[in-house]
Structure formats: structure tokens, C-alpha cells
Amino acid sequence: AQSVTQLGSHVSVSEGALVLLRCNYSSSVPPYLFWYVQYPNQGLQLLLKYTSAATLVKGINGFEAEFKKSETSFHLTKPSAHMSDAAEYFCAVSKGNFGNEKLTFGTGTRLTIIP
Amino acid sequence: EADIYQTPRYLVIGTGKKITLECSQTMGHDKMYWYQQDPGMELHLIHYSYGVNSTEKGDLSSESTVSRIRTEHFPLTLESARPSHTSQYLCASNPSGGAHEQFFGPGTRLTVL
Numbered sequence: 495a496q497s498v499t500q501l502g503s504h505v506s507v508s509e510g511a512l513v514l515l516r517c518n519y520s521s522s523v524p525p526y527l528f529w530y531v532q533y534p535n536q537g538l539q540l541l542l543k544y545t546s547a548a549t550l551v552k553g554i555n556g557f558e559a560e561f562k563k564s565e566t567s568f569h570l571t572k573p574s575a576h577m578s579d580a581a582e583y584f585c586a587v588s589k590g591n592f593g594n595e596k597l598t599f600g601t602g603t604r605l606t607i608i609p
Numbered sequence: 610e611a612d613i614y615q616t617p618r619y620l621v622i623g624t625g626k627k628i629t630l631e632c633s634q635t636m637g638h639d640k641m642y643w644y645q646q647d648p649g650m651e652l653h654l655i656h657y658s659y660g661v662n663s664t665e666k667g668d669l670s671s672e673s674t675v676s677r678i679r680t681e682h683f684p685l686t687l688e689s690a691r692p693s694h695t696s697q698y699l700c701a702s703n704p705s706g707g708a709h710e711q712f713f714g715p716g717t718r719l720t721v722l
Contacts, residue, residue: 526709537615537699537713538652584652588709595640595709596667601651 496521498587500600508608513557513572515603517585520566525587527568528597529559532582541583544568555579580607612636615700615714622690623722630685630717632700641683642711644699645669652699658683659705690721 501516519525526545530538542553549561555578559570568585585600613634622628634641639660644652644667654667658677672694673687683702687694697718701711 528710530713535716535718537715538701538711539713540710543710582649595703596642596654596657597709597711599652602649604649 496525496587496598498585498598498600500583500585500603502603503601504604504606506606506608507575509577510574513570513575513579513605515570515583515585515605517559517568517570517600518566519568519585519587521587527559527561528586528588529553529557529568529570530584530586531555532584532602534581538584541570575605575607577607577609580605613700613702613712613714615698615717617717618715619718619720621720621722624689624691626690626721628687628690628719630698630700630719632683632685632714633681634683634702634712634714635681636702636704636712637680638702638712639680639705640703641677642701643667643673643675643683643685644701645671646697646699646716648697656685690719692721695719695721 497520499518528543529541532538542551544561552558557572583603586597588597616631641658643656645655646652653669655671656675658664697716699716700714703711
């Protein structure tokens with residue numbers, strides 16, 4: 495079975511500071527990994543995805559994530575936080591093979607930006 | 610931009626009522642999903658469909674039912690709503706194969722009194 499662990503249910507950073515949201519996965523097969531963002535009263539929006547190509551993945555809004563197989567991690571980073579980054583962030587994993595594309599989500603990390 | 614729609618966005622209803630939450634997508638995706646999400650919590654898959662006339666139960670047991678008569682439409686029905694059904698319901702879709710990212714609708718926030 496596959497699973498995702500997000501360390502830290504709440505993260506606060508100052509505006510302009512580095513954002514680091516942690517995600518570790520467990521999967522019996524090479525995974526596909528995703529980061530989604532959710533703003534209040536909205537659905538989820540894809541930030542970026544890893545699909546076994548480049549291990550450093552760049553996404554929207556200046557976010558990026560690095561797939562590290564040895565550490566089974568897929569941490570999300572952004573060099574300089576902006577007030578508009580305040581939201582809930584979810585890491586997700588799928589097995590990726592045809593017919594088995596269901597996503598398993600982490601419990602989410604709420605990011606707060608301090609002015 | 611993904612074109613996946615959910616109606617209503619907000620619904621407050623009394624116990625025992627039958628309700629249907631609508632989800633439609635205009636992208637021609639084969640696969641569609643329903644998730645349940647309590648405030649500040651993770652998403653739990655309650656139903657999914659891999660095509661017309663295909664429906665499966667997800668990882669979280671739910672008293673709701675779904676149907677998939679048309680590719681673009683995946684409604685969720687609760688025959689008799691209870692306060693324990695109060696939650697946010699998110700619909701998603703993706704095409705077959707490829708990188709499997711799912712596109713999400715805006716959600717329906719259901720409150721059962």
C-alpha cells in the first residue's frame with residue numbers, strides 16, 4: 495500500500511523567507527507524486543508533479559520540489575514567501591500504472607505567512 | 610484551466626432529506642472521483658468511476674451512492690441526509706493513462722441540521 499506523511503500540520507514563515515513543506519512517501523512501486531494547494535472554500539489546484547523524469551520539478555507560483563528516492567521524500571520549497579501563499583498544501587502519491595491511478599493524500603500542511 | 614463544475618456550492622438541509630450533489634466536466638475525461646473532506650483535514654476517496662457504467666467504492670465507507678450514465682456527469686446522492694454527513698465534497702477527474710494528475714472542482718459544502 496502507498497502512503498504519504500506530511501510533517502507539520504501548521505507552518506508559519508515570515509514574508510520573504512524560505513518556505514519548506516515536508517512530504518515523505520511510501521510506495522511499493524516507483525511513484526507519481528503531486529503537490530496541490532487549496533485556498534479557503536475552493537477545490538485543489540495542482541502546483542507540480544513528479545512523473546519519473548527530472549528529479550527537480552518546477553511548478554507554478556515559484557514553487558519547486560525535489561524527488562529523493564534514497565530519502566523517500568518530495569519536499570516543497572519556495573525561496574521567498576509571499577502573502578498570497580497562505581493556504582493549505584497537500585502532498586499526494588499514486589502508483590501511476592494504468593488502472594491504478596487513485597491518489598492517496600497526506601493530511602495537509604497549513605501555511606501561514608507573517609507580514 | 611480545468612473545466613469541472615460542482616453544484617450547489619453550499620447546501621444546508623434538514624435531517625432525512627434526499628440530496629444530489631452534481632459534478633460535471635467538459636474535458637472528456639474517463640475517470641472521475643468523489644472525495645470527502647472535513648475542515649482542515651485530509652481528503653478521503655469515497656467513490657470513483659473509470660468510465661460510463663463503471664462505479665466503485667473508495668477507501669472511506671460512505672452511505673452515498675453514485676452513477677455514471679454519461680462521461681461528463683458523475684452525481685452523488687444521499688437518500689437520507691444525517692448530521693454526520695456534514696462535510697465538504699470534492700469532485701475530480703483525469704484522463705486515462707499519462708501522468709494521472711486530477712483536476713478538482715470547487716467543492717460543495719454540505720451542512721445537515
